[in-house]
Amino acid sequence: MTEVDVRRKILADNASAAESLRESFRASSTLVVNLISSPGSGKTTLLEATVRALKGRLRLGAIDGDIATERDADRLRRAGIPARQILTGGACHLDARQIASALESEGDRLAALDVLFIENVGNLICPTAYDLGEDFKVALLSVAEGDDKPFKYPGIFARAAITVVTKADLLPHVDFDIAAVCDQVASLNPSARFLVTSARTGEGMDTWIAHLEEALARKRAEAPVPAGARV
Amino acid sequence: MTEVDVRRKILADNASAAESLRESFRASSTLVVNLISSPGSGKTTLLEATVRALKGRLRLGAIDGDIATERDADRLRRAGIPARQILTGGACHLDARQIASALESEGDRLAALDVLFIENVGNLICPTAYDLGEDFKVALLSVAEGDDKPFKYPGIFARAAITVVTKADLLPHVDFDIAAVCDQVASLNPSARFLVTSARTGEGMDTWIAHLEEALARKRAEAPVPAGARV
Numbered sequence: 001m002t003e004v005d006v007r008r009k010i011l012a013d014n015a016s017a018a019e020s021l022r023e024s025f026r027a028s029s030t031l032v033v034n035l036i037s038s039p040g041s042g043k044t045t046l047l048e049a050t051v052r053a054l055k056g057r058l059r060l061g062a063i064d065g066d067i068a069t070e071r072d073a074d075r076l077r078r079a080g081i082p083a084r085q086i087l088t089g090g091a092c093h094l095d096a097r098q099i100a101s102a103l104e105s106e107g108d109r110l111a112a113l114d115v116l117f118i119e120n121v122g123n124l125i126c127p128t129a130y131d132l133g134e135d136f137k138v139a140l141l142s143v144a145e146g147d148d149k150p151f152k153y154p155g156i157f158a159r160a161a162i163t164v165v166t167k168a169d170l171l172p173h174v175d176f177d178i179a180a181v182c183d184q185v186a187s188l189n190p191s192a193r194f195l196v197t198s199a200r201t202g203e204g205m206d207t208w209i210a211h212l213e214e215a216l217a218r219k220r221a222e223a224p225v226p227a228g229a230r231v
Numbered sequence: 232m233t234e235v236d237v238r239r240k241i242l243a244d245n246a247s248a249a250e251s252l253r254e255s256f257r258a259s260s261t262l263v264v265n266l267i268s269s270p271g272s273g274k275t276t277l278l279e280a281t282v283r284a285l286k287g288r289l290r291l292g293a294i295d296g297d298i299a300t301e302r303d304a305d306r307l308r309r310a311g312i313p314a315r316q317i318l319t320g321g322a323c324h325l326d327a328r329q330i331a332s333a334l335e336s337e338g339d340r341l342a343a344l345d346v347l348f349i350e351n352v353g354n355l356i357c358p359t360a361y362d363l364g365e366d367f368k369v370a371l372l373s374v375a376e377g378d379d380k381p382f383k384y385p386g387i388f389a390r391a392a393i394t395v396v397t398k399a400d401l402l403p404h405v406d407f408d409i410a411a412v413c414d415q416v417a418s419l420n421p422s423a424r425f426l427v428t429s430a431r432t433g434e435g436m437d438t439w440i441a442h443l444e445e446a447l448a449r450k451r452a453e454a455p456v457p458a459g460a461r462v
Contacts, residue, residue, distance in 0.1 A: 001232050001237070003237055003241065006232070006234055006237045010234065038269040038270045038271060038353070038355075038376075039269045039355050039376055039377075039380055039383065039384060040269060040373070040375065040376025040377045040380060041376075066383055067356065067383060067384055067385065067386065068382060068383060068384075068385050069379070069382050069383050071379055071382075071383065090356070090360075090386060092323065092354070092356040092357050121356070122269070122355065122383070122384070123323070123354060123355070123356055123357075124269075124270050124353065124354070125298065125321070125323040125352070125354055125357075126323050126354075126356075126357065129321075142271070142375060144271065144373060144375030144376075144398065144401065145269075145270055145271025145272075145375075146270075146271045148300070148302055149270055149271060151299060151300050151302075152270065152297055152298060152299060152300050152302065152353070153270060153298055153299075153353070154298070154299050155298065155321060167375065169404070170375065170401065170404055170405070173400070173401055173404055174401070
């Protein structure tokens with residue numbers, strides 16, 4: 001096999017594992033959100049704020065991918081939701097088989113959720129190609145990273161259903177043209193939603209939560225579970 | 232070939248191409264610095280400040296790796312140095328053959344430099360494994376990215392001869408424990424140098440420039456070029 005053959009086979013195997021995941025998430029009407037960004041854009045912090053906003057109303061859980069350390073899953077467990085850490089060793093992304101095996105080891109705990117967040121390895125490039133059975137991808141971009149990123153990393157911004165600009169509280173201290181970033185995202189993906197948030201001040205969190213709730217309602221409407229099967 | 236065989240072959244081919252590059256950089260006493268960080272940590276901004284500090288004293292040049300756009304090379308050309316953009320398409324890192332071919336297309340322009348900066352694709356993971364014939368790697372970490380990154384991305388911080396903390400001007404506005412980051416880096420790589428910088432205020436730039444000049448002096452002492460061959 002050539003390098004190209006190997007890559008093609010890896011992605012084909014992944015796609016088939018992702019399809020099985022998607023089917024099982026459809027059966028349980030679990031909304032699955034795949035969060036992708038650079039290291040340090042604030043994925044875990046956004047999820048902590050999301051848990052604060054939705055706890056008691058929805059059953060949330062998370063799978064965290066990292067090269068090393070259980071730190072992110074620890075933070076989310078402290079926030080009060082079940083979280084499973086996948087340590088990839090050196091690997092730069094999560095794949096569908098890792099998700100399937102994490103769900104299996106957790107038994108029913110992650111299967112019976114309303115929303116499962118998959119916090120991918122911090123990397124704006126490699127995770128883009130791997131379908132994890134999610135309903136949609138979310139790209140995060142912190143205002144400290146600069147306003148040229150969508151055009152420099154077009155793959156993820158073209159594929160993400162929502163782009164979330166984070167750390168908006170830093171805007172007075174950095175050069176970041178929100179309108180320019182919004183234009184770049186719109187030209188890569190005309191149907192993408194675009195949010196500006198700060199987990200620190202709470203800016204934009206209502207809109208983020210509303211998007212999640214709408215998406216969950218849509219998913220339930222599309223694949224209703226049998227009466228009595230939901231708590 | 233299995234996936235593991237393919238990966239082993241790719242790295243072996245890369246190592247041999249990197250060795251040829253290293254030999255030619257030794258012959259010209261060109262110091263080669265491979266800059267690796269997340270997207271938006273400030274690699275190009277650090278290089279712009281470096282050019283301002285060293286222009287007229289040293290012949291500098293750059294090779295910029297990006298998924299898309301010529302933006303970084305354009306910025307460095309505007310700063311006044313020759314810069315060659317490598318567009319990787321989707322690839323998440325530069326490899327030694329791309330560097331060799333960029334040098335070839337530039338003819339003598341990049342070959343006769345005192346210092347060649349290679350600004351790798353914005354990615355804290357994948358570029359780590361690819362030797363580009365450099366003298367050393369530099370890892371950049373912006374204070375906005377959080378102080379848990381060395382332990383979460385140990386590969387690059389273990390291999391980088393210098394870790395440069397950037398955007399120190401944002402310290403009053405973010406949670407970032409410099410001592411904790413310094414300890415993490417020291418435990419991963421006891422001989423690494425650790426700098427705190429701000430391209431905006433100039434903090435730490437003197438030390439960065441001094442490190443580059445020392446490294447260049449060491450390289451020239453190790454492989455002196457024939458008398459008269461240097462301008």
